[in-house]
Amino acid sequence: MASDIAQTHELNDGTTIPAIGFGTYPLRGDEGVAAITSAITNGYRLLDTAVNYENEAEVGEAIRRAATEGVTRDELVVQSKIPGRDHAYEKAVLSVESSLRALGLERLDVGLIHWPNPSVGRFTEAWRALVDCRERGLVRSVGVSNFTPAHLARIIDDTGVVPAVNQVELHPLFPQAELRAEHERLGIRTESWSPLGKRQAPFDADPVAAAASAHGVEPAQVILRWQLQLGAIPLPKSGTASRQKANLDVFGFALTDDEMAAISGLGRSDGRLFGGDPDTHEEM
């Protein structure tokens, strides 16, 4: 199938980010390094990690191994996330510095706040710290994850800085139409976590199965393509080289407007699969 895995989006700070990325949770240890290296050599250029994945060292090692196979660090966009326990300003700065040491990098391409943890009530501090890390050149682009419109409004009002991305749960059962509209209004790029619903996405539902059959592709590829056409950046994880390749092979076909609408029609307002309501979920 024809492909254009070099497709990118321009973020609101003028930098570019790949249209699809690789999720690294829970890849760890030697197997994890091998899987992440394979993802890079198979074509992924955006890598998603987090302090809480406890695999930043593995991601760094994979980046160095891929360099020996011809993919340089500068071709990659590496993003990591500050955990809830480090939202106090000084701790957030230390968290970024610690991520850089673990990754063995001088700069994070995208730094995110992992969850707002509203009961902690300090995500605005973490946001100011991230923005200051950007000023120091430790982070190229700043963003958030699992933020609602209200959380976004808080940090934008506080600093005047609009996040470049918001990484949220997004799959056909939970298409996040309202949040995506707010992102569009504010100039924030949506990233999709668990884009395949950790295999619980509706692979067998009619609109997905019919589109897969019509285009001669797998249901997972239909779901990822649907996300690309929504303008969201899916971050599928796979520890298996064949599925890593299949998940990247989504640029050689296009879903029709009807197919897009039918897949979006699978969405439910209570479609979260993992109980991760940002207003209540606490992840330290």
Ligand SMILES: NC(=O)C1=CN([C@@H]2O[C@H](COP(=O)(O)OP(=O)(O)OC[C@H]3O[C@@H](n4cnc5c(N)ncnc54)[C@H](OP(=O)(O)O)[C@@H]3O)[C@@H](O)[C@H]2O)C=CC1
């Ligand atoms: N910001 C946040 O709060 C969160 C961020 N994330 C990020 O999002 C990434 C992806 O989400 P994740 O939760 O891993 O779930 P995904 O939706 O990416 O699903 C991963 C699962 O799907 C399987 N899979 C992968 N490709 C295919 C395929 N083509 N066909 C069938 N099965 C497939 C994988 O198995 P196998 O490995 O065997 O191929 C794995 O079991 C994470 O790795 C992480 O980086 C995730 C959750 C929360």
Ligand SMILES: O=C(O)C(=O)[C@@H](O)[C@H](O)C(=O)CO
């Ligand atoms: O993977 C992530 O980014 C998370 O935020 C976690 O909630 C993850 O889904 C998990 O299960 C951690 O134990």
